Amino acid sequence: MFSQVLLGRLPPRMLPLAGAALLLQRKDRKETGFYHWRREKHPYYNLTVKILRARNIKGTDLLSKADCYVELSLPTASPITYRTRVIDNSSDPEWNETFRYRIHNAVKNTLELTLFDEDVLVSDELTSVVFDVTGMVPGRRMKNTFKLREDKEELDVEFFLEKSSDAPTEVITNGALVAYPCLSLNGIINKKDKSNLKEQGSHQFKISLPGSYEKKLCIPCKTDSGQNRGIPFVFHVGKDMCSELDVELEQTITVIQDGVSPDFEKHSTVLGSGTVPLQSLPPGKEIETTVPLGKEQTVDLHVKTEQMTKDLDVRLGFDLCKEERKFLNKRKQVASGALKKALKLREELSDEEVPVVAVLGSGGGMRALTSFYGSLFGLQQLNLLDCVLYLSGISGSTWCLSSLYQDPEWSCKDLRGPISNAREKISRSKVGAFSSERLKYYFQELNAMENSGRKVSFTDLWGLIIEYFLQQKEDQSKLSDQQEAVKQGQNPYPIYAAVNVRPNVSGEDFAEWCEFTPYEVGFRKYGAFVRTEDFDSEFFMGRLIKKHPEPRICYLLGMWGSAFAASLDDVFLKVVGSGLSFLESLGDVVKVIDDCRRAHFRDPMRLKTRLIIPGGPLLQIFQDFFKSRVTAGETFNFMQGLYLHRDYVSLNKFVVWKGTHLDAFPNMLTPMEENLYLVDGGFSINSPFPLVVQPERDVDIIVSFNYSWEAPFEVLQLTQKYCKERGIPFPQIILNEEDEENPKEYYMFMDADNPRTPIVLHFPLINDTFRKYKAPGIERETEEERFFGDFTVEGKDSPYRTLNFSFESQDFDRLVELSSYNVLNNRDTLLKALSLALKRRKLKKMIGN
Known part of the structure; x- marks a missing residue:
């Protein structure tokens, strides 16, 4: 107990x-x-x-x-x-x-x-x-x-x-989170002065309400016209919070040095303070009160507290949102027809019989973006893309998905068009991303965002750079725009991945998976979601307090791929080719004095150590970014003000049985925090398995495309551990030494005894039979064909290294064709998995899902 x-x-x-x-x-x-x-x-x-x-x-x-x-x-x-x-x-x-x-x-x-x-x-x-x-x-x-x-x-x-x-x-x-009744405290403050003393300097009120969303407000005593007028203020606070409204009158005097110097000092003095207990303000009643502040100073308060009666703006629940459920109904009709053709069935399947297929793309920068195009193209050539219900990506794979979903009919068209467009963009030089004009654009955008009250982090800068890499122009699209691409079930449902981390805690020890879809952003761990249009707005106790415009998708891309923001110096070095010397023309020199190079294994909150020699005003902004910004996508926490339910420990979504895990400390969990720190999911698991293994999505087949170089099975092993800790069915990953040293083109893992366990098809990125065959069963004949297929994906001199953001056209084509070939060459395995999933789906229906 x-x-x-x-x-x-x-x-x-x-x-x-x-x-x-x-x-x-x-x-x-x-x-x-x-x-x-x-x-x-x-x-x-x-x-x-x-x-x-x-x-x-x-x-x-x-x-x-x-x-x-x-x-x-x-x-x-x-x-x-x-x-x-x-x-x-x-x-x-x-x-x-x-x-x-x-x-x-x-x-x-x-x-x-x-x-x-x-x-x-x-x-x-x-x-x-x-x-x-x-x-x-x-x-x-x-x-x-x-x-x-x-x-x-x-x-x-x-x-x-x-x-x-x-x-x-x-x-x-x-069952995981609790939303209390929330009060809106609206007030007007007006100073009454009974003192005969002549006041000097400026005066302001500091009004605070501990436990409220606003915490403390600073209100000048006089308006610009110099007249004493009542000034309104608003606090939002829990109805049952035992707190007090604190009022301080502060005087600030500006002292000019030497009488003529432009330098000055400000001295502040508290002239008096008083309190009003929150419990003394009955909801729904207007109260007039005079608060003594001491030294013959008083303040008149006109206050009224009202309970917010509108529905919660945060959706609490572990079920799928209604829009995703509607999508599934429509998409399963498409998948039923595709499965009938692929498996040569006599009749189409009912919605309950259609296996739920999820396709995952791992991280890996432009290598992942390029390869994901090829993998999807392979599925399209096999007429299996319409069998897919979910498409989920992480880091570089999200860059591919975000481009595809700009076209609401992309999967109904030949993917050669989008692939050709991507080749054109990727084969271009990226040096222009760091030109003087472009840097000015970046910081104008970031300053405007910060001036509007938004939180700006290092990943926002990276997002603008990615925007140039992928589009070479300003992209005004938003994630919610992709609703048009799924309304009729015409494409798979996209799920983008990020993880919420905590400063000074490694991603291996604590990472909460956050999913981004065209309709919602949220944490299935807590059963808390907000409309995608409302992401990055300010919430408290489940209510929308201040609406901000939905961020452009480029800022999300920076967050989803923030492993590169953590190593932005390396990106500069690779793209520009001469370190950071391009900054010298702008008046600053920035030198990296940190020898830590591998972004994936670094603390996602940590910037490299930099030595900066200040220059012009533009680079002063640049300097501020290098010195003070974290590499996580810092945003307003929409769960702030919600508490953990008394029985939250009974949910297997929390790892509370490990007494040292952060989940076992309810006062330290995310709902108690003001901000979210969202980073590249690769800091936890470099593939978005946690977003599709949740029982609510009831996935039967997971097709995993792994585009990382090192440890091609690491994502499977980490996912197995993740699922075991949370009681989520997942097949046992058994590999031998030969698999580790010389991976095959595909692997299939399943639990024959448990139909609720998804079948996992895993495709490492390797060049094996593609060297000999230009298509399944068709050998390469000419010297040119053999040369095209004879390349190594990995290696010191490989063009596909993670920090390469430009590929030659031939290198791009090679990677696309290799990824497509590895899918085409294993057609029988894919069909076998679909057939098995169909039988298991019927068995689940019989025993009760």
Whole structure:
């Protein structure tokens, strides 16, 4: 029922990596059965926490005993972090201090207790304890002694839980997340001055509401006309948040140095402050109140709180959105006809009998983009492209998909046209992407975006560069424009991949898969989605607070392929050919002084170390980007303000049985964060398997095209591990030494005993029989034909290296034809898999899906 995490001398953000456990979770976890959101009514409880004493505490100062105090944080109940008084110079401090919370029983309430040793300059964290309040028995006082460290350090805490007299509140939940009722606090502020003192300088109000979305607002006392007028303000906050509206009056005086110097200093002084408890403002009523600020200063407030009654703008649920379900109904009719021809069936299949086929493209830069064209062309030549329901890509494969889906009828047309167009673009020089004119365009775009209130990161710059690489012009298209390409089921449903990471935590330890489709963007892990048109807008507690325009797709491409943004210096070097010397003409010199080169294995949040010699104003902006921007696509978190459900640990979408995994720390999970940090999925798994193995999509066949050089089976092994941790059916990947050293053109993995396990067809990118055959069964005859097929994909001098962004026309054609040939040459395997999937689909229907 209870557990603790005991971490010595580590900041809270490092808790998941310290090797301790938070929760004693059940290993026989079962799904809750939630597919749609529903309403639940839960009671309130009053929680009393009494910090008693600690024993045998060793501080950080070797010359004296510790000066201890304890901080208490329960963010699901209060935005305020409480703390005890400091007990000086004691190894056995005793406090006997009591703290009270009102908690709601719908959410996972986890109390964090942190022991500090106060120092003259800074307080050192000694140990953190994370205590799960869920499951406490009301009315029963409980004393708990937390063993802090191996050397007999202990902390005694007493808990008491009793049912509150407050009426239960209804919440909206999907079993993973909880949406509380949200209040909109609208106010007007006006200063009243009873002082006879002559005021100098400028005055402003600082109004804050801890726990609200806005947090703090700064409002000048006077308008531009110099008249005192009421100035409106708005806060959004949870209805049950125990918080106070804080008002500060601040005076700022500007002091000119030497009387004539352009230099100046600003001195700010708080003239007074006052508070208004949020609970004293009854919803729906207008309140007039005068708040004393001290020193004969007061402020008039006219406030009204209203509960937001509109439906949630975040969709909570694990089911597919209605638009995707409609698409599947239409697409299955197309697939039924294609399967009838391919498998020579007597009659077309019903929707329930149609196998769900997903085709995946891995990362790999322009190599992946080019190869994916070839793989899809091979499927089209076999008349199997219409059998595909989902197309999903990562990194470079998303560049291919985004270009294809600009044409709403692309898969109904001969792919030779799009391939020819791609050849023209890829064979061109990319040096123009870094011309003076182009750099000016980039930063004008980024500055305009930042001035509009958007978050700008290093991947946005990379997105604009990718726009030039792929289009050589400005592309105004957006992801939601691709709805036209799937409305009638005429093309497979595109799913683009990114992962949400956390600063200072590696992608291997924590990465949450985020899917982008023409209709929705969201996390199937949390069952939380927003309309694609609303992505990068500001949300709080499931409500849309501030709408921003949907970003152009180039910015998404930069995010989806951000592994290159993390190594943008290498891109410059490869494309320009002379390092960063092209910047000298602009007045700056930027030198990379970091020897870390391999982007895939780097921290996605880390920029290379740079030495910058400042120059002109344009390069000052460039310098700012190099110095201060993270390489993740930082965007507003649309889950902010939602809490974890009290039973979220029962969902196999969370890896809580590993006590050190971040999933076991509800106060640290993404809904508690202000921002998302979205990066290339390759930092986790270099193929978007996690987006199609989810049971909601019920995929029968996964056709995996792997375009990475090293470790051609790594994506399968990582996916197997991912699925095992979450209880998702996935075939066992068994390989021998020969497979690792000399991969074959294809592999098929399946679980014959479990029809719910997808059949996986895996195609490594290798040049094997293509050297001898120009088409399946047709040998190469002329010297020219043999020369065309005799090339190595991998290798030191290969034109297909990941940081090559331009291919010669022949190299492009070779890679397209190789990828297409490897599909055509394994036609029988594809048909066999489809036939097996059809039988397994019927078996699933019989036993109940």
